[in-house]
Amino acid sequence: MPVIIILKSEHHGNTKKIAERMARALKARLAEPDKIKITELNKYNLIGFGSGIYHRKHHEDLLAFVDKMPCMKGKKAFIFSTSGARKMPLVNNFGADLKEKLLAKGFEIVGEFSCRGWDTYPLFVRPFGGISKSHPDEKDLNNAEAFAKSLKVQL
Numbered sequence: 001m002p003v004i005i006i007l008k009s010e011h012h013g014n015t016k017k018i019a020e021r022m023a024r025a026l027k028a029r030l031a032e033p034d035k036i037k038i039t040e041l042n043k044y045n046l047i048g049f050g051s052g053i054y055h056r057k058h059h060e061d062l063l064a065f066v067d068k069m070p071c072m073k074g075k076k077a078f079i080f081s082t083s084g085a086r087k088m089p090l091v092n093n094f095g096a097d098l099k100e101k102l103l104a105k106g107f108e109i110v111g112e113f114s115c116r117g118w119d120t121y122p123l124f125v126r127p128f129g130g131i132s133k134s135h136p137d138e139k140d141l142n143n144a145e146a147f148a149k150s151l152k153v154q155l
């Protein structure tokens with residue numbers, strides 16, 4: 001079953017590294033939101049949505065792309081992100097906004113993945129070269145691959 005991953009990775013290409021590892025494991029196509037027509041999604045049963053976290057949310061282009069979708073009942077989705085701070089339920093529940101939008105469109109969410117990504121956005125971290133500097137690291141990439149392989153049962 002064909003899989004597509006819709007990806008926006010703007011800050012340091014952190015999420016792109018994760019997405020590429022997932023795409024390899026799932027033999028998935030990778031596409032940016034502005035490079036694909038929503039009607040093209042018809043041919044995919046499993047669709048991944050990922051980006052860095054910007055001001056506690058997924059990238060606005062990704063959220064806008066989802067807003068434009070018609071009802072997607074019967075389709076499966078997975079969500080992923082990278083962020084300077086670790087995602088933590090209740091404290092940093094990054095991804096909740098995207099999940100809510102996808103559920104409202106009728107998607108079944110079959111998995112979520114997140115890891116840290118090199119972040120040089122806050123001014124106070126720049127003199128030190130940023131935070132989460134080495135991420136995604138090999139362990140993050142291996143975790144992403146294992147996550148993607150776990151989704152194969154959905155295909």
Ligand SMILES: Cc1cc2nc3c(=O)[nH]c(=O)nc-3n(C[C@H](O)[C@H](O)[C@H](O)COP(=O)(O)O)c2cc1C
Binds near residue numbers: 008009053117120
């Ligand atoms: C404008 C901006 C806002 C950000 N906001 C957050 C945030 O709210 N929480 C967080 O943990 N990281 C935040 N970050 C860090 C990014 O989420 C992190 O560097 C991520 O890995 C970027 O992914 P990318 O390289 O794929 O774009 C922000 C970065 C930028 C540039």
